[in-house]
Amino acid sequence: MRDSVSILIGGKAGQGIASIETLLTKGFKRAGFYTFSTKEFMSRVRGGSNTTLIRISKNPVNAPVYKTDIFVPLDISAFYHAQDRITKETFLIAKKGDFECDCTFYDHDLEALAKSIGSPIVSNTIAAALVFGLLGCDVDVLREIVAQLYSSELLEVNLKALEIGAKLGQDNGNCLYCIEPDLSDLQTKDFFLSGTEGVGFGAIAGGCNFISSYPMSPSTGVLTFLAK
Structure with a gap:
């Protein structure tokens, strides 16, 4: 365990x-x-x-x-x-x-x-x-x-x-590394975010209402997420 x-x-x-x-x-x-x-x-x-x-x-x-x-x-x-x-x-x-x-x-x-x-x-x-x-x-x-x-x-x-x-x-036999999951209310209500989404939400929360960007990874993901 x-x-x-x-x-x-x-x-x-x-x-x-x-x-x-x-x-x-x-x-x-x-x-x-x-x-x-x-x-x-x-x-x-x-x-x-x-x-x-x-x-x-x-x-x-x-x-x-x-x-x-x-x-x-x-x-x-x-x-x-x-x-x-x-x-x-x-x-x-x-x-x-x-x-x-x-x-x-x-x-x-x-x-x-x-x-x-x-x-x-x-x-x-x-x-x-x-x-x-x-x-x-x-x-x-x-x-x-x-x-x-x-x-x-x-x-x-x-x-x-x-x-x-x-x-x-x-x-091959289940549970090589057994971990008991946390099924509490708190864990199941957590957001599952990528870094791209985290940066995007942070920018919006900080007041961002305009973005200019060169379309190339990894900046493209943040650009398209903010555009949505």
Whole structure:
């Protein structure tokens, strides 16, 4: 039992890191956990290895941690990029043989599983359901979120991916790191905000009624949020 768990997801641009972050953060929040996430981009326009750290807790959390409890490298570069954050206590979800580490392996070829249902891009959805299941959470929560996020064209394959990930979570034994969620009134009424929304609300509360901006990340998110 512990009061905080950190999940690191890594991969190159286009592998759906933002999607798995959205699924897991929204899912953990709805499951009753305090949730904090932060993106870590390499200093380049394209390529490289990017990571997202998601930290969940039964208590309020407002900062990332360096340690990694569960690591999902979506490619080999992500593993080597974050290798120094892996310890003996880290659970690594990846195809065994691609990496070597003194950690606990969950030997799953996520890309091959995604290809088996006709879409290699949904390996991120499989990973999200697997992590959710390993932590003892109800995957039905993720099904609701997927139904809201995807159109009919992508909905069916993502639901299939969720089923695969959920089954893997069950097969590997639920609740590796058990945390009892806080389902109190206070926690469930908390806002779930991105940094973009936080900056936007802060600007509006501070009296901002005009903004000029060069349209480039990350400023674009704040600009479009304020425009809404």
